[in-house]
């Protein structure tokens with residue numbers, strides 16, 4: 001059963017009635033669609049054995065990455081996770097070169113050396129996905145030090161899971177950021193499971209945002225399937241952390257797919273999955289935009305077609321790109 | 337030339353680089369007013385203030401990981417880990433994060449950071465505060481590994497390490513902190529990846545590093561009185577490794593003894609032996625390659641046991657005689 005009631009979600013949204021311009025709403029909708037379409041393609045490639053290794057799909061959680069990143073500036077930093085396609089696309093990566101990376105191509109973002117789990121887009125402040133659960137949390141914290149030392153007004157958004165929140169790196173990093181007042185927004189994506197481990201069995205509290213108390217920082221909980229609610233929460237946090245130091249935001253969400261490429265869902269029920277599918281963040285946003293008059297049916301269909309087209313183009317580019325060059329095997333270990 | 341201690345040399349290197357480059361900062365446990373567990377950073381906070389000399393909580397993973405995050409976003413952090421043994425707590429951040437970012441990201445990241453950490457036995461602090469674990473870091477592509485044996489090298493190598501665009505593990509020798517040596521007043525650097533022949537000799541090559549370099553030199557001086565002419569090659573940088581100096585020296589002397597404080601099994605000395613065995617120097621060898629290294633035991637507390645857990649001058653001398661025997 002989802003742990004956050006509909007009433008709670010409603011309250012969270014009403015409380016923060018920051019105006020979200022129509023144009024931005026449409027952009028966010030498009031980004032969510034692109035993530036979904038991208039991953040549908042990735043899932044298909046996997047089933048056909050065209051991508052090797054593993055991949056962790058973000059389907060169902062798109063509102064969290066998109067809402068959070070939409071509230072950031074272009075030069076703000078993020079750190080991502082093993083489930084990083086959403087964050088990476090939200091931060092504006094070029095889809096063709098991202099798809100090329102997943103297919104192990106030379107034209108990929110990391111020349112095919114990183115793959116799904118290690119994709120980074122440093123030019124856009126994306127400091128990378130991470131194969132190690134909790135591994136990115138200290139790195140985000142360090143980016144906060146750079147900002148602080150330079151006196152910039154940038155911020156860092158640090159994404160990690162409900163599983164990662166039990167790693168020592170979470171404690172060490174948030175404590176450090178709290179005493180140094182670093183401009184870091186720690187965003188815990190509580191998709192209710194770390195692999196098969198339910199958050200309820202992994203922690204002794206219902207509300208993970210309570211952990212903020214231990215560091216003397218604000219902690220809030222937000223409906224992670226509501227892109228506008230996430231946007232508003234992170235927007236507020238962005239202003240706050242620049243002056244006051246870190247916050248913890250726990251986005252309550254759910255992953256639709258298995259943990260990684262294969263997963264028999266033995267640790268959760270069909271009913272639970274179905275219940276969360278009812279709250280598909282993309283369908284909800286669509287409905288909201290139509291009802292609120294932010295977009296017409298035609299405009300929405302156009303966005304939907306556009307998203308699919310952008311993925312088709314990405315696939316075409318990636319498929320036509322050459323494999324990673326063997327000459328690159330030993331390059332990039334050290335910088336000059 | 338003036339003489340300063342190894343610790344002072346390290347402090348000078350950090351201070352000079354912090355004056356030279358505003359993106360350099362320093363963080364670690366008790367490095368501020370306390371001056372660091374070994375007094376290396378005494379007074380630095382007065383000059384640079386608490387923003388650039390940052391006292392951290394006791395959080396090794398966060399210290400090393402935050403250094404990586406600061407480095408990849410354009411800062412040049414120096415992170416001090418109070419004892420090198422505790423790098424283990426931050427080893428994921430060092431070995432899985434900092435070391436690999438550049439490669440994983442297809443060459444688009446740069447991680448200019450230094451992890452300074454005191455290594456070695458001889459202080460009576462026993463098994464968890466006395467190790468020499470350089471081999472662990474040498475086994476991780478993406479890291480550079482440096483360990484100076486003199487104040488001169490300490491200063492020059494640390495300046496190069498701070499300016500280097502890669503994560504550098506800078507292992508300091510606890511027992512050398514108070515040892516004095518000549519260090520010029522003028523600016524200089526010692527390049528990474530260049531060994532130093534601390535004594536030239538014709539009969540036998542000792543390849544060594546860290547605190548053992550001094551012990552080997554003393555042994556060489558003693559043996560010289562008997563007409564045994566030992567060459568002492570101090571690697572200084574383990575990664576990158578100055579293969580040429582090692583190979584050339586062995587070609588000249590025909591004998592190789594490797595001396596390191598770290599435990600022998602899977603130690604970096606094995607790598608040096610393999611390097612020579614793989615090289616043209618192999619054909620010049622007049623005797624097998626020999627190692628004198630730490631015993632395969634945790635460092636014990638009792639002073640006699642502790643002293644004998646790592647190479648002693650007697651063991652080194654015996655090995656030299658055996659090889660030339």
Ligand SMILES: Cc1ncc(C[n+]2csc(CCOP(=O)(O)OP(=O)(O)O)c2C)c(N)n1
Nearest residue numbers: 083131132133161162163164191193194195
């Ligand atoms: C340090 C570490 N331990 C275990 C794993 C294996 N692993 C990969 S993802 C995962 C679950 C992580 O859960 P969570 O942080 O909630 O993220 P989610 O997968 O739910 O997005 C595990 C156990 C790992 N990659 N790193």
Ligand SMILES: [Mg+2]
Nearest residue numbers: 161162193194
């Ligand atoms: Mg999870």
